[in-house]
Amino acid sequence: MDEFVALLWHLCRRSHVVEPDMTEEVRVRVRQAYDAVGNWGVDVRRIRELFHGVRGSELVFVVLAAIHKLKLGPMLVCYEGGDAMWSMFARLGNYVWTVADAYRENPYHNVLHAADVTQTCLSFVARECGGLAAVMSPEQQVCE
Numbered sequence: 001m002d003e004f005v006a007l008l009w010h011l012c013r014r015s016h017v018v019e020p021d022m023t024e025e026v027r028v029r030v031r032q033a034y035d036a037v038g039n040w041g042v043d044v045r046r047i048r049e050l051f052h053g054v055r056g057s058e059l060v061f062v063v064l065a066a067i068h069k070l071k072l073g074p075m076l077v078c079y080e081g082g083d084a085m086w087s088m089f090a091r092l093g094n095y096v097w098t099v100a101d102a103y104r105e106n107p108y109h110n111v112l113h114a115a116d117v118t119q120t121c122l123s124f125v126a127r128e129c130g131g132l133a134a135v136m137s138p139e140q141q142v143c144e
Contacts, residue, residue, distance in 0.1 A: 004068055005031045007086060011064060011093035012050075012057045026050075037065040037119060038126035044115040056100030058115040063096045064089055066122045 009022050009030045022030075029050055036042050044058040051057035067073055067089070076092065077084045103111040 001031075002027070005034060007089060008034060008061060008064055011090060012054075012061045014051075014054050014057070033061065034065050037062055038069055038122045040120075040123045042119050042123075044112060044119055047115070048112070056097060056103075056111050059100045059111050059118065060093055060096045062115045062118045062122070064093055066118065067092065069122070069126070 005027060006022055009026065033047050033050060044062060047058040047061050048054065051061075067076070073085050073088060077088045100111045100114070103109075103114065
C-alpha cells in the first residue's frame with residue numbers, strides 16, 4: 001500500500017511543483033486521503049490542497065484511487081512485463097491530467113466538479129458505504 005501511496009503522490013504533482021522527497025507527514029496525509037476516497041462526504045478541495053492547490057490534481061487522485069480500490073488495474077493492463085501495473089497507472093494518470101486540463105474555468109462544471117462527481121459515484125458502489133455493492137451478487141462485484 002505504501003508503494004501505491006507514493007505513486008499517487010508522484011502522479012498527482014505537476015512537474016513545476018518543486019518539493020523534496022515524500023516526508024512522513026505527507027505520506028500520512030496522502031494515505032488518509034486515499035482511505036477517505038469512496039466514503040460519503042469527502043471534500044475533494046482538501047485533496048487539491050495536498051498538491052499545493054494544483055488544478056486537476058484532485059481528479060487525477062480520485063480516478064487513480066478509485067481504479068486501485070476497485071481492483072480494476074489488472075483489467076486495464078494491456079501487456080505483460082516487469083512494471084506493467086505501475087506503468088498503466090502512470091499512463092492513466094497522464095490521460096486524466098489531459099482531461100483535467102481540458103476543463104474550462106467556470107463556476108460549476110469544472111474539474112473540481114468532475115472530481116466530486118467521480119468521488120460520489122465511487123461512494124455509491126463502495127461496500128464501506130453500504131451502497132450498490134450491498135445489493136450486488138458476488139459475481140457482479142469487482143471489489144472484495
